Amino acid sequence: MPLTMGDIDAVCDLVNDLCGICLDSSKSYLIESRLGQIVEDHGCTSYEDLVRKVRLGADSRLKRQVVDAITTNETLFFRDQYMFEALRHKALPELIDAKEKTAFPTRLRIWSAACSTGQEPYSLAITLSELIPDVHRWDIQILGTDISDKVVAKASRGWYAKHEIERGMSPERLQKYFVPEDNGWRIRDEIRALVSFQRQNLLEPFGMSARYDMVFCRNVAIYFTREVRRDLFHRLAATMIPDGYLFVGAQEFLADVGPNFTPQHHCRGTFYRPNMRIPSYV
Ligand SMILES: C[S@@+](CC[C@H](N)C(=O)[O-])C[C@H]1O[C@@H](n2cnc3c(N)ncnc32)[C@H](O)[C@@H]1O
Structure with missing residues (x-):
């Protein structure tokens, strides 16, 4: 037509x-x-x-x-190597140290907002289990959300075809964290158990009650207007703990979102800490 x-x-x-x-x-x-x-x-x-x-x-x-x-659901496992380096070598060790001084030292809450078919939250779950030897004794919840019911259902199943696995999953990790099933691969139950999925439109009020230690909102706000992006990142920051970490896509910059959205660079990757008090130099 x-x-x-x-x-x-x-x-x-x-x-x-x-x-x-x-x-x-x-x-x-x-x-x-x-x-x-x-x-x-x-x-x-x-x-x-x-x-x-x-x-x-x-x-x-x-x-x-x-x-x-x-919706464009393009994604892959361990998307943006430098971001994952910054997560593994800086943000997570720092967060785990900071948690030790709290009432819940083994509790982590992570939100992968606009997670598409789940490669992002599963990559986060794998990273955590590689970094924390007794990860299954920790109280960890990684929430993956997306506006599309179709991708949320696929993410929830945790099954990937060969061409999806080949995008970002190393042979070593494939053997360790997946089981072969129906001509493809399914994420192992131990990793699946760390992640839950639900539908969430980022334009609508967030229904979740958790305070997140880390929020990943990558490669979605690039499609929004400046006003919608500003509002979104301020609302995301409001869901986070005071010294929480915010990760955006490799090609995204939050310079126009507000003074608290100053990038921190580590291991050639970038993250933001929007709720940290800005030091006064006067
Ligand atoms: C390009 S994918 C990014 C996936 C993943 N974050 C990554 O970086 O690999 C963008 C996702 O945003 C979702 N999306 C688009 N608009 C949205 C909205 N208003 N609320 C929630 N998700 C949305 C799409 O359904 C799609 O799955």
Whole structure:
């Protein structure tokens, strides 16, 4: 079905309202390739008609299908080597030391926001289990969330095809942390037990009650407007402990988010500590 300018505007507005993602007319190929089948399957007369149906809200499945189709779920295991070096050699040892002085020295709460199909939270769980020998005696919860039901379901299953495993998982780790299953690989129960998944739209109020030691929000806010990014990172900081760590994508910079979002560089990786008091030099 041909796409008109009216269709493009209507779809861009809808996608922006549903998930904060800014599409523009240059993305018309993406709209056609990702939503064309849904338009046909639901007997819509045009893309604008599809938008009308989603906005009416009579079929909640339709809205979920559009979100599943329009979101870009690109991810891989141990994405951004330097970030994982900074995590392993600086942030985690520092956090573990700091925890020793608290009432709950073995409790860690980590949130992988916009986790796609789970490679990020599982890479975090593997990193923790490599760093903490008695990890299963610790009270660790890694929460993975995403707006797309489809990717949350896949992440929850913890099964990956060969081509997904080949993106970032070393042969040694594959043998250690996965079991072969259905022509692919499933994450071992010990690692799976450290991670839970749920749906969360980052534009909506966060339902979680935990105070996070670390939050990972990588490669999603790049699609949002400056205002939405600012608001998101301030709300994420509000979910974190006073000296918590925030990690963003390798190509993301928070210079325009506020004075507390000053990057800290370690092992060629970067993280932020948005709730730390800024030292006064006067
Ligand atoms: C490119 S993936 C990034 C995955 C992972 N964080 C990484 O860096 O490899 C972006 C993810 O953000 C999710 N997403 C997009 N808009 C969202 C929103 N408003 N709330 C929550 N997740 C969203 C998409 O469904 C997608 O899975």
